Amino acid sequence: xxxxxxxxxxxLAFPTAAYVTLAGADWLASASPRPDEMxxxxxxxxAAPSVLPCGxxxxxxxxxxxxxxxxxxxxxxxGPGSGPVAAHRGRILLFAAPGTAQRLPALLGWExxxxxxxxxxxxxxGDAVTVPPLHPCRGATxxxxxxxxxxxxxxxxxxxxxxxxxxxxxxDPWLPGPDILLWACVRAARSVAGPEQETAAQHxxxxxxxG
Numbered sequence: 001x002x003x004x005x006x007x008x009x010x011x012l013a014f015p016t017a018a019y020v021t022l023a024g025a026d027w028l029a030s031a032s033p034r035p036d037e038m039x040x041x042x043x044x045x046x047a048a049p050s051v052l053p054c055g056x057x058x059x060x061x062x063x064x065x066x067x068x069x070x071x072x073x074x075x076x077x078x079g080p081g082s083g084p085v086a087a088h089r090g091r092i093l094l095f096a097a098p099g100t101a102q103r104l105p106a107l108l109g110w111e112x113x114x115x116x117x118x119x120x121x122x123x124x125x126g127d128a129v130t131v132p133p134l135h136p137c138r139g140a141t142x143x144x145x146x147x148x149x150x151x152x153x154x155x156x157x158x159x160x161x162x163x164x165x166x167x168x169x170x171x172d173p174w175l176p177g178p179d180i181l182l183w184a185c186v187r188a189a190r191s192v193a194g195p196e197q198e199t200a201a202q203h204x205x206x207x208x209x210x211g
Contacts, residue, residue: 020134024084024168028131031057047133049088049162055125058083059101061094061181062121062129068092070188072165075176079184083175085166086132091121092165093129096175100124103178108185116189132162 020028025042029035031052041050054060063071069092075082084095096104101124108114123129176184 019136020164020167021169023171024173025134026171027057027168027173028052042134046135049130049132051128051130054101054123054127054129055098057098058095058175059098060123060127060129061096061100061104062123063092063094064118065090065092067118067188068094070191071181071184074187074191075180075184078187080176080180081174082166083173084164084168086162086164088130088132088162090161093131094176094181095168095173096181097177098124100176100178100181101127104181104185107178107182111182111186113186113189116192117185120185130162132164136163 025039026035029038031054032038033053038050038052041048065087071094072082072085072092082094086093086095101122104120104122108117108120111117
C-alpha cells in the first residue's frame, strides 16, 4: 500500500454483504430530511429501491461497470478498502465522503492519466441517487461469488438491476474521500497499461495525491 494512504481497517477478503443492517439503514436514512419517513417506506416496501439526496451523509461517484469494478478491486487489494458500493443499471455507485463529488473532477483535471478515465458522474449537494433495496427481491438468487459481484445489472446474477455489493452495516461507515478515489481511478486506468508505464507513473501520482 502506498505510504500516503490513511491507516484504516481492512479485511483480507473482499466483502460480499448483500443485506443492509439496521445500523446501515439508520445511516442511509440520515441522508434524508425525514428519516422516519424513509424507515416507514422501507418497513412497507423492503424490496423496493428508494431515492436519497447526496451531500450530507454521503456523495456518490457513479462509474461504468467495468471501470468501477477495477476501482473497487484496487481499493480492496492495494488500498484502505471502500465504503458502501452498489450496482445500479449497469453502473457502479461508490459512496464517498461529502464534498468528494465537487473535488474529484478538479483533481482528475490535473492528472496525466485523466484521459484514460471514462466519464464519471459525481453526485453531490443538490443531487439525488437511487439506492438499492435493503434486501434483495424475493425469489432472487443468492449473492454471487466475489469474482462475479460486478456483473452488469440486467444479467441473471443482478436481481432487479439494483443491488448492494458492499451493503451499509454500521451507523457511521468509513467513506473514501477525493484523494483516495483519485488514487483508485489512476490505478484502475493504469491497470490496462503495460507494467513499464504503470511503474513510470507511480511517483508522479503519489506526489499529486499528497498535495
